[in-house]
Amino acid sequence: MEIPLTGTVVIAGAGPVGLFLASELRLAGVEAVVLERSPKANEHTVGGTLHARTADLFDQRGIMDTLRAGNPPLWPRLHFASYWLDLAPHMEDEYSLLLPQQYTEEMLEAHATELGADIRRGHTCVSLTQDADGVTVGVRADSGDYELRGAYLVGCDGGDSTVRELAAFPVQESGPRWYGLLADVESIEGDWHPGNYPGGQFAVIRSPHEGGPSRIMTLEFNETTQPPPADQPVSVEEVIASTERITGRTPVVGEVQWLHRYTNTTREAENYRQGRVFVAGDAAHLHVAFAGHGLSTGLHDAANLGWKLAAVLDGRAPDSLLDTYDEERRPVGHRACVFTQSQMALLTQGQQLDILRQLFTDLVKLPEVNHHLITTVTDVRYALDGAEKEDTHPLLGRPVPNQLVKDADGQATAVAEALRAGRGVLIDLTDGAAALPDTSGRRGHLDSVSRGPADAVDATALLVRPDGFVAWAATADTGNDGLEPALRRWFGDTA
Template sequence: MDAEVVVVGAGPVGLLLAAELAIAGVRPLVVERLAAPAEQPKARGIGVLAAEALRRRGLGAELDREHEQGLRALARDHGTTKTHFAWIHKIDPDVADPGRRGALIGQPALERLLREHLSGLGVQVHYGCTVTGWRDGPDEVTLTIESPTTTRPLTAGYVVGCDGGHSAIRKFAGFGFPGTPPLMTVRYAHAEVRDPDLLPPPGRLAGGTLFHDDGVIATFDFADTTPDRSSPLSAEEVRDSVRRVAGVDVAFAAFHGGLRFTDQARQADAYRRGRTLLAGDAAHVHSPNGGQGLNLGLMDAMNLGWKLAAAVRGAAPDGLLDTYTAERHPVGAAVLHNTRAQSALLAPGPHVDALRDLMSDLMDLPEVNRHLSRVLSGVTHRYPLPYLATHPAVGVHCPPLTIDATAPLDELAAGGRPLLLHPEAKQINTGGRVDAIPIVALGDERLAAVLLRPDGVIAWAAGPGEDLHPPALWQALDTWFPEVH
């Protein structure tokens, strides 16, 4: 076999997954069809959960540095640092779960950071390698890899398609991809309009929404839901779309290309078929509204990395890999659901104008604002774990803790090992399955002790005054890390 795991695609999700595998002791082979890293500006930032996960791997200083610049850019472009729901910019990201924060980092900078992180772990990306074939066997998967000079087979124990929304791996392996077709096509172009006075002010118009600013023009075009995706965005195409949306005919003094995407919302029916798995946009596509795609995909990678590594090492309990779909599919479905609501709120017409006014007023209510902020950040989600755990924090991603121990959580978690943070850690013999760290306090009044999975999910917790040695702690250890016990 050529590789234990092949990661197809070196976008943000493939890079993080490869790093998580390497941290867990499995060296993946990463293939990327581009000849060199992409520099396309897409996402402007990552949400609370992904930012916390990356901080726990020691990438916090870089995130914080980029965040400062990102805040300034957001204020410049939108006149506010609030985030939006359906382009109503009123959501305060800091109220989702006070003390928890995302990071405004542009996608190219994030990918650079992840590439450096991965290369620091000794894994290189093989650029210019496109997967053009896939065959499943009982013990391995065979891929066909095309590079500019050769075509060759590559065998792997597992293959993970992190190859984006048009995923070849998803199609080869026959995953279903049900969902809803687009209501609109978005076109975003870097262009100089020859006579900008012809344009109406940016905003909602008869055919959709128009944005324009110095050197940038964008349309949310509800009259065109089946764009031709075979060629790059052209000036003529943007001109046609501006005509449909705003009813004016503009010419461009300069046109420097741009992006085209729709709001179709689709999700793979499962994230695993035998030895083939999907993560990130390969597993789910939806509109970028609310800025959730990157967060969602990076958290897929965090969830999958340690589980797949355990399967490769032969240390995974029965069914561990299937908990990946069980845990992540509902989170993806929830994101698709709220992006559909946002698309509905972007449709043109007086009825939606009225609905948006109402929604905007509601968003001034702190409880509504907090609810939407929590929905977009994903902090509301709790995984259903397969054992009885009574503490409400079990199954959620652990918030940052100020541990009164030898090292801060970010440092303790950098090695990707499961952690038991417990006042009597020294007396608990976990058989070396987890790092047991004695603590005095966890800096969170709801928590006296926690067992953290490598992805930062609380597998067991006790509150102040509760039994610190209950059967549930051993159930949690045996469920996730049974190998040595």
């Protein structure tokens, strides 16, 4: 029997989302225990891109430089279904980095461990009960089963989430089933054209390193091809058969180094909170992996939830603050699911869809359509205090502008220093002329920074939450109107 840890947040899943959430909690001084069923860290890459919004988030926490040290190349292309979108006008804000996910996970685990998170590999959540004061989690491990008591439990345990099932989260399942395979092989003979085929999607990615493996990627989404049972190991014969169905060709491959199967349907939790239990990442919104959007959306789930849990546990905020996690993040997760489902629809074969694709070929050439498709998932704005109204400040509910986080030389600013510590920040953009209120009563979770005006930031002051989103914005015309209510809502009353 584990000794109760009443102020602890228990996290199921040590993927990127669970590890980042653990780091966010530790930044705020909250104990975090991470339960991961796998006995060792992932040694192979499933995903291979890191989106700009993720890089921005990591920059705000001061951990992106570790990943940049390897000089990951920029990926200058983005596809929507079978259409390549023009990123050139948007590369400053909408790029992707070619970065194997295993490196991201290694960095996040090292970061969480350094901050003091308790990561328990080979420990699986098998049961849970919750009451008014906390959650009791049943854990299975080789060293023996035990129970763990925490204030909250967060399921970051993937598309087939055990936590989501045990807590009886209602789930909407929709769209065609996808069936994908990844194979790292010593070699593959011949030239292979990556793209869309009558039977699905296929690609071969050659290693940029001499002697490195080539990756075969297949993706089928139809109702006629049924994947093998989940407990059946992946074989090279399965990869060859899938390639044949998609391309009509039989690949000749060298020694196989790694195989992976992924199959599911789009799943959305109808709510992200059930009492003291939450879901995040794929456990909350599972969709087929396109363009790194799933990773980016999940990591921002963690950034949104972590500081709110800490504020409630510290007594600085009411329990209702946790409801804003669902209110803010569920629309984002839904949009990501719709975005990927619409791509699968366009990739489906059929005469009627061929006609639609002819029209779409012309539409994507329009700059407005191109920009919309590039930013549909990543251009997030929370509906904070009427942010959806036309007369509100355009930055309200949006991420803090990057030029306030880094200076012209790429160096971290005082705003970045506050965010790196997991604190919010009240930014005076008038060098003191704005006469903002004293924030010393909220010291420890809110900093004040005074500086001059910033290019392209039409504001005299901004209140930024710990997750980097603007919670209040002022201009010379509005003054400090609305600041005190925003401070109380997001940072509690003064001490």
